[in-house]
Amino acid sequence: MIRLTNLADYAVVVMAAAAREPAAKLSAARVAELTAIPAPTVAKLMGTLARGGLLLASRGVAGGFTLSRDPADISVAEVVEAVDGPIALTSCAGNDVNDCAMEGHCAIRGHWAPINQAVRGALAAVTLADLVRPAAAAAPMAAPAPALAD
Template sequence: MIRLTNLADYAVVVMTAAARVPDRRFSAAELAAETGVPAPTAAKLAGILARAGLLESARGVTGGVQLGRAPAEISIADIVEAVDGPIAIAQCLHDKHSDCALESSCAVRPHWPLINTRVRDALADVTLAAILAAEPVREPA
């Protein structure tokens, strides 16, 4: 199974919540309440995603974070890479010091860049706008 880290998964959840109301500023506590992501994690993600330009942050009483670009301009690949770094399926291509016993004789290693590119492209093809379009309509509370 290929799996995102929990932090990258939570980042997608937080960004989707922000994309539902792209002009609204959210505090970390509001994002946590909206998504169920623990408040310290929501605060950490707000900082990471703001540094990546995916969220814009403002300080002060009316501060918080809001979407940094239109939902159609933010892909799942953008979010995952902001949190986890480059998308790499095989460890031997991601780290310079691999602990793989087959590294020196692996016949598949030359093909991993193609696989990584295809996986990244698939994630890049899914935008926040596409996720929102696929969501069931929420009734106002």
């Protein structure tokens, strides 16, 4: 199974909460209340997302965090990358040095780039505006195939 880190998952939830109130200045405490994510985690994520250019932070009594852009202009890929770095399904597919024992003779390494691009493209195609719209009703499941008689 391929999974996002918990922090990346929470970051998407935090950003979706901010997208529901794009004009409001939200505190970490308020976002924690809206999302049920622990306040210290929300505060850490909001700082990371602000450093990543996705949130704007203002200090003071009337301070808080707001989205840096319209929710339709912020993709899930940007949120994930702000927290986890570049999207890569394997360590050898990124630009980082790795210690894979197979690196010198792996015939697959060069083929990960299009896979990573496809995954990133799928995440980039979904925006915060998409996430705050009501989810479409699930398609009805097909009836099970009849059992074959012996």
